[in-house]
Structures are given as structure tokens and as C-alpha cells.
Amino acid sequence: MTTEQIESSDEDELLTRSLSREEREDLEQKNESPISVTFATQDYPIDGLVKRLEKGSMLIPQFRGNDDRVKTAGFQRGFVWSKGQMDKFIESLLLGYPIPGIFLIKQHEDNRLLILDGQQRLETLRRFYAGVHEGRVFSLSNVGEQFEGLTYNSLDESFKIKLDDSYMQATIVSADGSDEVDDAIYQIFERLNSGGTQLTPHEIRVALYAGNLMSAIERLNEDDNWRSLYGRKSKRIRDHELVMRILALYEESAKYKRPLKQFLNGYAKSHRKQNVDTLRAGHYFIDAALQIETQVGSGAFRRKGGAQVNAAQAEAVMVAVMEAASKGLVPSDLLGKITALQSDQEFIASTTKSTADNDAVQQRLAKAKEYLIDHG
Structure with missing residues (x-):
């Protein structure tokens, strides 16, 4: 298992009461300029x-x-x-x-x-x-x-x-x-969050920024095509987090920088009041899930021969197809293109090691766009 996978199916069962290494590293990233409260x-x-x-x-x-x-x-x-x-x-x-x-x-x-x-x-x-x-x-x-x-x-x-x-x-x-x-x-909660069943960064986030956006993401998370691609629902809401990662990178990838938790917190804060009907990226998300499920299936989110969702790969593929949808394009032969993408060594490296690094994020998004859109 790579450090960057968001687990589903049996793997999610194993991690129900624990954190993945990616989640633990995200929690341990330092916070810039902490302030005091009364x-x-x-x-x-x-x-x-x-x-x-x-x-x-x-x-x-x-x-x-x-x-x-x-x-x-x-x-x-x-x-x-x-x-x-x-x-x-x-x-x-x-x-x-x-x-x-x-x-x-x-x-x-x-x-x-x-x-x-x-x-x-x-x-x-x-x-x-x-x-x-x-x-x-x-x-x-x-x-x-x-x-x-x-x-x-x-x-x-x-x-x-x-x-x-x-x-x-x-x-x-x-x-x-x-x-x-x-x-x-x-x-404060990050510092309290130790021992027992620790919360993931996203479990903290969904309540801190409760509102229309979180409900909109949950509705997207219920989409039939998305569910077929991801698999059964995650007890630790890792599927919900992946939806947010896709939306945030589709809309604001140019602003991305580590740590991941602060990037997603910033997105959640600025979009907190948006609902699914006004969330432009949400419409493209639905379109992309339909095209990927219809042409490829769940293998689009997994390494070749792998059973678990690779979050880095899934977000790159989804963002690329969403960009195509925003331009009115319907990518053809997605199965062949995604199969080729999965064999690209630079793409493999950017989805298996240090995937939250700035260069890795930009590299995999660019590679997915190159294979899925630019190749026609």
C-alpha cells in the first residue's frame, strides 16, 4: 500500500480505527502563525x-x-x-x-x-x-x-x-x-486529537466548515457512477475527502501548495456557502464520472492490477475529464488513454511517492491532461 492511497473496501475496514500514513503526515504538518484564543x-x-x-x-x-x-x-x-x-x-x-x-x-x-x-x-x-x-x-x-x-x-x-x-x-x-x-x-482539536480513534484531517474539516459545500459534496458522493468507480462508502469518509480534493484541484490547482490540509481548508472556507446547484465544478464532476464509468470502469482509479483506490491517480483522471467537459469535449477511447497513462513512469512516480508535494501534484495533473485531452 502506498502512503497516498485513500482506502476502500476491505482496506477501509482495516483503517476504520486508524489513520493512513498520508493522513498522519497531514495532521503532523506544522501550522503557520498559530494564534491564541480566549x-x-x-x-x-x-x-x-x-x-x-x-x-x-x-x-x-x-x-x-x-x-x-x-x-x-x-x-x-x-x-x-x-x-x-x-x-x-x-x-x-x-x-x-x-x-x-x-x-x-x-x-x-x-x-x-x-x-x-x-x-x-x-x-x-x-x-x-x-x-x-x-x-x-x-x-x-x-x-x-x-x-x-x-x-x-x-x-x-x-x-x-x-x-x-x-x-x-x-x-x-x-x-x-x-x-x-x-x-x-x-x-486546538489537532492537539486534542490523540489516542483512541483519532480523527482524520477531513473528519475535522467537515464539521469545522459545516454548510452548503459539505452537503453538496455528500450529494456528489452519492452519484451512482461515482459510487461504481470508487466502491462502497468509506466509514472514515475518505470518499467524501476525495470528492473535495477533485473539486479543489479542478478549480484552484494553480494555488496549490503543501500542506494539503491547509489547501483543502482554504477551499472549504471560501466555498462554504455554495450548494450543489450553484457549484459549477459539481456539474463537470457528474459528467466526468459518467464518461469514466461508461468507458473505463473502476480500474480508472486503481493502479494496474490493484484493488484499492489510489487517490492521486483518481483525482488526476477526474480533473482532466472535468476540464474536457468544461470545454464541451467528450474524450474518446478513455480506456486506451487511461491504460497508457497508467504506464507512464512520470505519472506513476507522481501518484505513488510524496504525492502531496507541489511538483508531484502539478506533474500528475499535467500528465493526465496530456494523455486524456491533448491527445485528442
């Missing part, structure tokens, strides 16, 4: 946190679909805790054990609190108080004998009061809506 700490009673979640004054920003209440930076991932982790967390509170704090963002528009770090713990509490987890009664099962089989409602009154009155410390960062503070919040 913050405060506050202790919240557990039952108060649950009430805030239920009434919506504290929000978990969601990746799929827009939430008009989310105005500023936030981060989320899917709920990934096992039932055993959930049970142990509740038991720790019942036993009075120390627990880690949470990080929140305070929106300046409406004073709502967005959960920066702590989703798993807070969602566990919400589900335990509601008494339901994945459609079943939430009773404790991976705990000591004294709590075995208990739900929140069946807890002894003294333990219920103890749980309600337990406190969780929150660090609250004030967001003012500026790009600088959004960037700082991204950097």
Missing part, C-alpha cells in the same frame, strides 16, 4: 448536561445534512464507542471515579454550546438517561455486580442522585466568527 472553565452537573443536549442549547455538529443552529466551528465523528465503553463510563461516574473534561465552543450569535471534544461521553449520558441505545433498553452489562442490569430509572435513588449531581469540567472557547479563530479552533 477560554474559560466551568463545572456542569451531569443532569444539566443531559438537559442541555435534549433542549438543543448544547449541540453535536453533524456531518450529514445542515443544522441551521450551527453557526461556528465544531467537530464531530460518528458514535464509535462500544457498549462496553459506554457501560464503563457510566460505572465510573456511579463510583465517583475521575473522568476527563470536555471542550466546548460558544457561538457568539446565540450563545449555544457546540461540542468540540466529548461527544462519546455526552452521547452516552444522553442515551443512558433516555434508557435507549440502538433501539434497545440501555441497561448496564459490562460492570460490577451491584450495577448489573440496571437502567437509569431502576438505579437506587441514592445512586441516581449521585449521578445527577456528579460534575464534568468543560473548557469553553469563545468563537467570534472570524477566520483566524476558526483556524485556531482547528489547531
